[in-house]
Amino acid sequence: MKILLHACCAPCLMAPYKHLSKEYDIVVFWYNPNIQPYREYVRRLKAFREYTSRIGAKVIEDLSYPLEDWLLKASLLSKKSNVLRCRFCYADRLYKTAVMAKKISSDYFSTTLLLAPYQKHEIVKEIGEKIGKKVGVKFYYEDMRKWFDEGEGMARKSGIYRQGYCGCIFSEADRYWRDKI
Ligand code: SF4
Numbered sequence: 001m002k003i004l005l006h007a008c009c010a011p012c013l014m015a016p017y018k019h020l021s022k023e024y025d026i027v028v029f030w031y032n033p034n035i036q037p038y039r040e041y042v043r044r045l046k047a048f049r050e051y052t053s054r055i056g057a058k059v060i061e062d063l064s065y066p067l068e069d070w071l072l073k074a075s076l077l078s079k080k081s082n083v084l085r086c087r088f089c090y091a092d093r094l095y096k097t098a099v100m101a102k103k104i105s106s107d108y109f110s111t112t113l114l115l116a117p118y119q120k121h122e123i124v125k126e127i128g129e130k131i132g133k134k135v136g137v138k139f140y141y142e143d144m145r146k147w148f149d150e151g152e153g154m155a156r157k158s159g160i161y162r163q164g165y166c167g168c169i170f171s172e173a174d175r176y177w178r179d180k181i
Pocket of ligand 1 (some may be wrong): 168
């Protein structure tokens with residue numbers, strides 16, 4: 001059975017790939033226009049390429065980066081609530097993944113967003129399942145949080161770049177600015 005596994009970044013890919021590839025044929029998918037600013041996007045993409053090439057993973061990349069559209073939508077939603085902004089961000093990435101999964105005749109699609117405890121886990125699951133029904137490809141759900149500590153260890157050991165914030169400029173501000181003044 002084939003899973004198209006959306007990777008939000010190299011560190012979050014490590015443990016899910018290790019476990020899922022024992023049972024499934026994994027193709028890793030990159031589509032993350034939520035990563036800002038652009039130099040950070042490139043840094044994470046390079047880390048992703050370095051790691052996937054190291055482990056010999058099959059990879060599909062969608063390098064579209066619709067910055068104006070993304071920021072416009074995210075800003076409007078962010079004014080209402082962070083949860084709405086993150087819902088949009090998850091849905092955008094999961095929809096692209098589901099469509100690609102259908103295109104390559106994958107049995108499932110999934111995402112490494114299910115790994116980190118700081119992501120809105122239940123919302124990722126809910127959106128993944130809804131999009132799966134809409135697009136006509138099954139969403140593979142597993143509570144990957146059980147692999148989080150292992151993934152952290154693998155990431156540290158790998159020497160691959162590990163970012164300090166989720167991705168968007170709003171999360172960067174939350175992490176480095178608002179708490180510090
Ligand atoms: S905090 Fe993370 S999940 Fe939420 S909108 Fe920003 S990049 Fe996306």
